[in-house]
Amino acid sequence: MSxxxxxxxxxxxxxxxxxxxxxxxxxxxxxxxxxxxxxxxxIYLAFTYFGSGGKFFDxxxxxxxxxxxxxxxxxxxxxxxxxxxxxxxxxxxLVAIQAPLMVxxxxxxxxxxxxxxxxxxxxLSIIMVLIIGIIGTLITWYSIGYMKDFQHHxxxxxxxxxxxxFLMFLFLSAMFGIVVSNNLVxxxxxxxxxxxxxxxxxxxxxxxxxxxxxxxALIMNLLGGLGFVLAIIVLxxxxxxxxNQVLLAGMMGYDLxxxxxxxxFAGITxxxxxxxxxxxxxxxxxxxxxxxLLHSSTMVKAGVFLIVKLAPVLSGNFAGIMVMTxxxxxxxxxxxxxxxxxxxxRVLAYSTxxxxxxxxxxxxxxxxxxxxxxxxxxxxxxxxxxxxxxxxGTAEHNIGSRDIEDMDGLFGRMPKLAAFMIVGISGMFLAxxxxxxxxxxxxxxxxxxxxxLLVMMIVFGSAATLFYxxxxxxxxxxxxxxxxxxQGNVHKEEWLVLTSLTVLTVVICLVFPLMSTYLVVPYLxxxxxxxxxLALSSGNMYIMSGMLAIVVLLPLxxxxxxxxxxxxxxxxxxxxGDDLRFENSMHQPTSVSLKNWYMEGYFGEKKMNLIGVLTxxxxxxxxxxxxxxxxx
Numbered sequence: 172m173s174x175x176x177x178x179x180x181x182x183x184x185x186x187x188x189x190x191x192x193x194x195x196x197x198x199x200x201x202x203x204x205x206x207x208x209x210x211x212x213x214i215y216l217a218f219t220y221f222g223s224g225g226k227f228f229d230x231x232x233x234x235x236x237x238x239x240x241x242x243x244x245x246x247x248x249x250x251x252x253x254x255x256x257x258x259x260x261x262x263x264x265l266v267a268i269q270a271p272l273m274v275x276x277x278x279x280x281x282x283x284x285x286x287x288x289x290x291x292x293x294x295l296s297i298i299m300v301l302i303i304g305i306i307g308t309l310i311t312w313y314s315i316g317y318m319k320d321f322q323h324h325x326x327x328x329x330x331x332x333x334x335x336x337f338l339m340f341l342f343l344s345a346m347f348g349i350v351v352s353n354n355l356v357x358x359x360x361x362x363x364x365x366x367x368x369x370x371x372x373x374x375x376x377x378x379x380x381x382x383x384x385x386x387x388a389l390i391m392n393l394l395g396g397l398g399f400v401l402a403i404i405v406l407x408x409x410x411x412x413x414x415n416q417v418l419l420a421g422m423m424g425y426d427l428x429x430x431x432x433x434x435x436f437a438g439i440t441x442x443x444x445x446x447x448x449x450x451x452x453x454x455x456x457x458x459x460x461x462x463x464l465l466h467s468s469t470m471v472k473a474g475v476f477l478i479v480k481l482a483p484v485l486s487g488n489f490a491g492i493m494v495m496t497x498x499x500x501x502x503x504x505x506x507x508x509x510x511x512x513x514x515x516x517r518v519l520a521y522s523t524x525x526x527x528x529x530x531x532x533x534x535x536x537x538x539x540x541x542x543x544x545x546x547x548x549x550x551x552x553x554x555x556x557x558x559x560x561x562x563x564g565t566a567e568h569n570i571g572s573r574d575i576e577d578m579d580g581l582f583g584r585m586p587k588l589a590a591f592m593i594v595g596i597s598g599m600f601l602a603x604x605x606x607x608x609x610x611x612x613x614x615x616x617x618x619x620x621x622x623x624l625l626v627m628m629i630v631f632g633s634a635a636t637l638f639y640x641x642x643x644x645x646x647x648x649x650x651x652x653x654x655x656x657x658q659g660n661v662h663k664e665e666w667l668v669l670t671s672l673t674v675l676t677v678v679i680c681l682v683f684p685l686m687s688t689y690l691v692v693p694y695l696x697x698x699x700x701x702x703x704x705l706a707l708s709s710g711n712m713y714i715m716s717g718m719l720a721i722v723v724l725l726p727l728x729x730x731x732x733x734x735x736x737x738x739x740x741x742x743x744x745x746x747x748g749d750d751l752r753f754e755n756s757m758h759q760p761t762s763v764s765l766k767n768w769y770m771e772g773y774f775g776e777k778k779m780n781l782i783g784v785l786t787x788x789x790x791x792x793x794x795x796x797x798x799x800x801x802x803x
Contacts, residue, residue: 172228174216175290178300178347182209186340190333199315202336206308209343213304220292221689225697227288227353227415239360240277243270246367250389259386265393273359273400280407281356288413289354294694298546299350299476302553305675307343307464309668313561314339314460316662320568321458325376335375335458342368342464349473355412359399362437362473366392369470372461373454384453391447395440395474402433414480418698421484429798431481432490436791438481439494442474444531445501446784446791448524455516459564462516463557466523472549475527478534479545483698486537493794495535497787499628501528504783506635508776511769515563515573518639519556521776522599525632526552526606532625533613539699541616544609546691547683551605554679555598558672562592565665569657578646579765585658587666591673593647598676600640605680635774642767649765681716 185205192198220226247270254263318332345368348361366389374385406417406427421427443451454465465471478485478494485491502525509521526548533545565588566581567573582589598604610633617625679686695702744753747760755761 172230172290174212174219175228175292175347175351178209178212178216178304179344179351181205181212182340182344182347186337186344189340190337192333193330195319198332198336202311202315205340206312210304210308213300216292216304217297217301220297223292224693225293226291228290229287230289231286236277236356239357240274243273243360243363246363250367250393254386257382257386259390262386262390262393265390265397269393269397269400272397272404276400276404276407277356280404281412284407284410284412286354286356286412288415289357290351291353291415292351293697294690295476295479295546296350298550298690298694299472300347302472302550303343303346303350306553306557306672307346309671310460310463310557310561311336311339311343313463313665313668314458316664317460317561317564317568318458319662324568328376331375334371338368338372339460339464342372342470346473350476353414355403355406355414355417358414359396359403362399362441363396365441365470365473366396369454369465372465373457375457375461378456381456384450384456387453388450391440391450394447395437398433398440399437402430402437405430405433418480418484427484428488428490429801431484431488432493432794432798435478435481435485435490435494436795438474438477439497439531439791440474442471442478442527442531443524444474444497444528445504445524445780445787448501448505448783449780451524452517452520455514455520459516459560459567462519463560463564466519466556466560471523471527472553475530475534475545475549478531479542479549482534482537482542482545484537485535489794489797491535491537493535493790495532495622495625496790498528498531498533498535499625500783500786500790501525502532503528503628503632503635504779506632506639507774508779509639510635510774511771511776511779512639513575513767513769515566515575515578515643516560517776518575518643519559519563522636522639523552523556525636526556529610529613529629529632532629533616536616536620536622536625538616538620539695539702540619541613542698543687543691543695543702544612544616546694547605547609547612547687550679550686551598551609551683554672554676555595555606558591558669558676559595559599561665561669561672562588562595565661565669566592569660575643575646576766579649581647582649584656585661586656587658588661588669589647591669593644594673594676596640596644596647598680600636605683608683646765646767681720684716 182205185201188201189198192201247266250266251263254260254266314336318335322330322332342365345361345364349358349365352358352361369392370385370389373388374381403412406412409427409430411417411420417427417430421431440447451465451471454462457465485494505521505525505528509518509525512518512521530545530548530552533541533548563573566578566585569585570577570581572578581592599606601607610629614626614629614633617629692702744755744761746753752760752762
């Protein structure tokens with residue numbers, strides 16, 4: 172248990188230290204050392220409880236509850252003030268409803284409920300701890316060099332890097348708290364800390380756009396927080412505040428549809444599902460490490476983590492239908508919207524929303540096979556998406572653009588970075604890499620559920636996924652003549668992290684049969700008692716890993732073997748000799764141009780978002796109208 176408290180408290184101490192440090196040298200050392208310590212502690216925790224199959228801790232301290240409540244009140248006052256200051260009155264109204272409700276509950280109903288187990292560790296918690304502790308700390312390490320460039324490009328503004336690193340490490344602390352809290356009041360406390368961290372990180376640059384987007388994220392997540400509070404109150408009136416007891420009661424047949432639906436609603440908002448996806452898209456105004464952190468190892472992963480935990484009590488009821496429908500629609504519409512995007516970070520954002528939608532849909536189905544697919548998607552998505560976001564951040568600082576159309580010839584200008592991006596993009600949609608395998612497992616779970624609409628959503632959404640990733644991959648593999656190599660300008664911290672994430676992307680795909688056998692399947696066995704047939708047998712998993720090993724090793728056979736024969740590039744016309752121009756059919760010199768087709772008229776994001784928002788809003792309103800009607 173001491174390791175659990177260390178992982179929660181140590182990043183908090185580091186955050187406070189970084190808030191007061193102003194010198195680059197001291198900050199660099201503390202961030203690097205702290206990142207190593209947190210990663211090692213995460214691995215140690217995983218090994219310590221790996222064979223336990225799940226362990227609960229009866230730690231109880233009344234002063235901690237009062238401390239959390241005091242912090243909640245202070246944060247509520249801060250949010251209320253900022254909402255009034257920036258004329259975002261809805262944020263003030265929501266927090267004025269949410270905070271008093273929670274304080275009233277804790278001092279009345281909640282005070283009389285004895286929580287036996289405040290903390291716990293199971294295989295899913297271990298997976299999340301490793302994601303947060305390894306991927307999250309790699310992102311903080313990468314931020315060292317990135318934020319130096321960021322400050323150089325924004326030299327006319329005050330240096331606010333101490334606040335940035337404070338928020339990053341506070342974020343990690345809160346995420347550790349979320350994935351080990353069995354007490355729903357504690358889980359809610361850490362949940363709201365991540366909301367506040369994302370609010371300040373999105374608004375970091377303090378431009379008008381950044382402030383507007385940060386308040387959009389705050390308001391939408393406060394809505395989810397209000398749903399969380401209402402769920403706690405309903406469960407409190409039933410006499411429990413322990414997550415494991417909620418799951419046990421639901422699986423025994425007790426009707427917990429309303430509180431579970433409210434908790435799932437909180438997860439839907441945090442996971443940026445439609446109709447709340449706009450807050451995550453708006454987060455693109457933040458520095459790139461923020462985007463990587465939000466999309467890969469924190470914030471949105473908190474949302475899908477809660478839904479996956481609730482999956483056993485979502486299966487086969489009205490709340491589960493709501494969750495899988497919202498997830499399916501989000502996956503389809505966000506995948507279509509990504510087709511029309513040329514801004515690399517928006518492609519990644521829509522891809523994140525879509526993949527989270529797939530995970531949410533799996534959680535809504537709630538079967539062991541669907542949850543297996545959801546957990547594997549969480550793992551693969553965390554690594555590959557963090558790699559891609561950080562690659563785009565490095566490219567932007569060095570080529571001056573994050574637009575895919577400006578990445579022509581990146582192999583000539585930044586060959587190492589281009590290779591890393593190819594690995595990341597391939598990891599998102601190509602066989603035999605993990606994301607595609609997990610999507611296949613999800614499709615199998617959808618087919619087994621008998622829901623034809625969900626099957627159609629994943630089929631057409633996956634086709635869209637293939638389209639937009641292939642367009643980007645084509646840009647990465649294109650070779651342009653006479654390109655100056657500029658990758659020497661990249662900070663060594665950035666190269667270290669990008670290299671680590673690239674290797675990690677390949678490694679987790681190679682060992683995914685072991686992850687399934689020793690991490691995911693034991694978790695499913697503990698939750699469901701018996702695990703049904705998975706989409707892939709163990710034998711087929713090892714065959715897929717072997718195929719990937721061959722793909723990785725094959726280039727080594729040709730390493731160092733070059734040919735001196737140079738063939739002129741064919742450019743749909745007579746090459747004029749410089750590989751940059753050709754003679755067209757009218758005998759006129761024409762500059763070579765490589766452009767993708769974005770089909771804005773068919774898949775424009777406004778159109779896709781409108782359809783998605785309207786349909787998911789209708790689903791949510793109908794669900795809660797029925798559930799509340801049944802209660803009243």
